[in-house]
Amino acid sequence: MWRDAVLVAGKDLRIEVRSRVATNQVAPFAFLVLVLFAFALDNNRAVLTQAASGLYWVAVLFSALLAVQRSAAIEAADGARDQLRLSGLDPAGIFLGKAAAVAAELIALEVLLAAGVVILYNATIGGVVLVVLTNLLATAGLAAAGTLYGSLAAGLKVRETLLPLLLLPVAAPLLLAATEAWQAALAGRPGDGTQWLNLLAVFAVVYLTFGVLAFGSLLEES
Amino acid sequence: MYPRSGLPTTGRQLPRWLAPALGAGALIFSVAAIVDGLWILGPTAEQGDYSKLIVVHPAVATMAYVAFGVTALASLAYLWPRTRRREWDQMAGASAEVGVVFSVLTLITGSIWGRPVWGVWWTWDARLTATALLLALFLGYLALRRIPAEEVVRGRRCAVAALIAVLDVPVDHFATTWWQTLHQGSSINVLQPTKHLDLSYNIGLLLGFVAMACAYGWLVIHRYRVEQLEARYEREGLTLALDARRAEGGLPAADRVGASA
Numbered sequence: 001m002w003r004d005a006v007l008v009a010g011k012d013l014r015i016e017v018r019s020r021v022a023t024n025q026v027a028p029f030a031f032l033v034l035v036l037f038a039f040a041l042d043n044n045r046a047v048l049t050q051a052a053s054g055l056y057w058v059a060v061l062f063s064a065l066l067a068v069q070r071s072a073a074i075e076a077a078d079g080a081r082d083q084l085r086l087s088g089l090d091p092a093g094i095f096l097g098k099a100a101a102v103a104a105e106l107i108a109l110e111v112l113l114a115a116g117v118v119i120l121y122n123a124t125i126g127g128v129v130l131v132v133l134t135n136l137l138a139t140a141g142l143a144a145a146g147t148l149y150g151s152l153a154a155g156l157k158v159r160e161t162l163l164p165l166l167l168l169p170v171a172a173p174l175l176l177a178a179t180e181a182w183q184a185a186l187a188g189r190p191g192d193g194t195q196w197l198n199l200l201a202v203f204a205v206v207y208l209t210f211g212v213l214a215f216g217s218l219l220e221e222s
Numbered sequence: 223m224y225p226r227s228g229l230p231t232t233g234r235q236l237p238r239w240l241a242p243a244l245g246a247g248a249l250i251f252s253v254a255a256i257v258d259g260l261w262i263l264g265p266t267a268e269q270g271d272y273s274k275l276i277v278v279h280p281a282v283a284t285m286a287y288v289a290f291g292v293t294a295l296a297s298l299a300y301l302w303p304r305t306r307r308r309e310w311d312q313m314a315g316a317s318a319e320v321g322v323v324f325s326v327l328t329l330i331t332g333s334i335w336g337r338p339v340w341g342v343w344w345t346w347d348a349r350l351t352a353t354a355l356l357l358a359l360f361l362g363y364l365a366l367r368r369i370p371a372e373e374v375v376r377g378r379r380c381a382v383a384a385l386i387a388v389l390d391v392p393v394d395h396f397a398t399t400w401w402q403t404l405h406q407g408s409s410i411n412v413l414q415p416t417k418h419l420d421l422s423y424n425i426g427l428l429l430g431f432v433a434m435a436c437a438y439g440w441l442v443i444h445r446y447r448v449e450q451l452e453a454r455y456e457r458e459g460l461t462l463a464l465d466a467r468r469a470e471g472g473l474p475a476a477d478r479v480g481a482s483a
Contacts, residue, residue, distance in 0.1 A: 148386070152379045156369050165365055169358035170386065172351075173393075206389065214382045217301055 001093040008089065008097025012071060013104060021070055022105050030063040030109050034116045045122050052123035053182035057175050059113055060106065061142070064171075065164055067105050068146035071098055072154040072163075081155065084219070091216030095147060099211065103143035110135050127190030134181040134193065137200035138174055144207035145170050151218050174203050236443060244440040251433035258426045275335045276409065276423060281430035283328040283353075285438045287391050289321025290360060292442075294388035297381035308453065311377040314384055315367050316445035318360050320438055325357040340404055349405035352394035359387035373453070 016022045037055045041047050048055070075081040084094060114131075117123045125131055149167045153159040177199040184193030259277040266273040296314035299305040332350065333343045344350065363383050369376060393400075398407045465475040 148382075152366065152383055156371060158369055162362075162365060162369065166362040166383065169355050169362060172355055172358075210386060214385070217378060218382060 001090045001096070004089040004093025005096035005100060008084075008094050009100040009104070010097075012074060012098060012101035015074055016070075016101070016105060022067065022108075026063055026066045026070070026105070027109060027112055029066060030059050030113055031116060033059040033062055034113065034120055038120060048121040049123055052117050052121040053186055054179045055121070056113055056117045056182065057138075057178045060110055060138075060178075061168070061171055061175055063109050063113075064102075064106055064142050064146055065167065067102050067109070068150040068167065069160065069163055071102050071147065072150035072159070076155055081219075091219045092212040094219065095151075095211045095215035096208075098150075099140075099143040099147040099208070102146055103139045106139045106143060107135065110139065123186055124188075125185060126188035127185035127193065130181060130185040130190040130193045130197075133197055134178055134185070134200065137197060137204050138178040141174050141200060141204035141207055142171060144204060144211050145174075148207060148211045148214065148218075151215065174200065177203070236446075241440060241443045244436045244443065247436035248433055248440050251429055251436060255426065255429040255433050258429055263422055263426050269339055272335060272338050273423070274426070275331060277426040277430040279328065279331040279335060280409075280427065281434040282324050282331060284431065285434045286321050286324035286328055286356070287395065288435075289317045289324055289438060289442070290356070290384075290388050290391055292317040293321060293360075293363075293384050297384040300377060300381045301385075308373070308377075309450075311373075311380065312446055312449035312453065313442075314381065315364075316442050316449050318363055318367075318384065319445055320441045322357065322360050322364060323441070324434075324438070325353065325360065328353060329357065345404050347403040347405055348397035348401040349394065349403050352390060352397045356387070356390045356394055359390055363387050373456075 034055065037051075037059070038048060041051070075084060114125070118125065146167060149163060149170065152166060153163045156162060177196040181193035181196040181200070184190060184196075255277050259274045263274050263277070265271045293314045296310045296317065300307070300310035300314065329350075332353075336345070337343050363380065366383050367376065367380050371379075397403060398405055468475060
């Protein structure tokens with residue numbers, strides 16, 4: 001399973017590096033969202049600084065939608081999904097591999113967005129350890145849920161509109177917990193954020209487990 | 223592999239008397255609950271007449287949980303290869319639709335109750351947020367059910383989506399225990415019914431539960447039958463349309479066996 005996961009993750013990341021969709025489209029989109037929030041809040045630095053954690057995670061969530069859609073689209077062209085199915089790879093490994101590739105892209109995006117929040121919103125990141133842990137756990141959960149839902153909507157004519165409708169409600173608890181944890185880190189009170197890490201860990205474990213169990217069922221159809 | 227026409231079916235039908243019996247039960251117990259709530263139950267010292275909403279609100283909320291639970295069980299049965307039947311998918315869809323109706327009713331009755339008691343129509347506490355999320359999750363599930371795709375593909379994806387969505391039900395139920403919420407904790411104690419509520423309120427609560435349970439069963443059966451008719455129309459619609467066109471031209475209907483093969 002792990003070997004298959006590494007293979008699939010490597011394949012997805014190689015495609016991303018070669019196609020440069022993540023760097024040319026997803027990253028600029030994420031940056032644009034940050035800028036638009038600043039326009040919407042009328043360049044009010046105090047409000048932006050106060051709301052930085054929430055705005056950051058909303059930007060991450062929107063970018064994750066694009067990354068997940070992209071990850072599912074890779075398998076949609078030229079019957080790649082069928083070939084993946086026939087390759088004999090463990091479905092759980094495929095799921096973990098695809099989720100790991102999405103997570104790697106998201107981590108890179110989150111680093112860029114964090115820099116954007118510090119520069120544009122004048123936010124100061126206090127608890128670095130809490131921030132790193134929050135981002136790792138939230139990214140794992142988001143990538144797992146995203147890959148699962150991306151696969152649910154894959155190959156359908158209405159996938160672009162369906163995916164946000166399916167994924168955003170599921171990601172709402174993650175958004176809440178990650179925002180609260182970041183809020184604590186930005187305020188310099190890392191102790192307040194640790195309880196939210198538990199929720200993020202539960203979210204990640206639940207969706208990773210569910211994906212490992214259910215992905216085979218989704219893959220063997222059609 | 224499955225035939226193009228779809229999944230295997232049990233061919234079993236629900237007893238004919240069940241729907242009318244549940245419909246009659248829903249009507250009778252609803253009238254009893256309304257009479258009890260409006261004219262028999264007295265106001266409480268804490269919330270006055272607003273307490274009477276306890277006849278409706280917990281019942282519709284519980285039925286939403288039941289409906290989504292049934293959807294999850296039917297989805298599980300559908301995903302399990304040995305029990306995979308078209309009926310489970312149809313039952314899951316029917317129950318989810320009714321569950322969404324009960325969820326909306328839960329939010330509406332909750333808001334009506336919250337406005338005079340809390341002073342707001344809506345607040346972002348854990349219970350309310352989890353209920354709103356539950357509704358959003360199953361709206362997504364219903365959207366997934368409407369996608370134009372092969373029955374087998376759609377059924378399997380919907381079953382997985384239902385099993386993910388139902389994870390919110392325990393979170394919603396235990397929200398008042400796990401977090402500090404504006405929403406009160408449970409007033410219902412099955413082992414000691416009179417611990418939090420008077421006997422008259424327990425009777426009102428019970429009437430509401432029975433009425434809503436009957437209404438749930440009645441609605442699900444009808445929705446399930448509509449699902450079956452829709453599936454049949456999907457399978458036979460083309461043949462019927464061809465026959466109609468042939469009839470317009472004065473030609474005999476096509477051979478059914480040959481047409482459906």
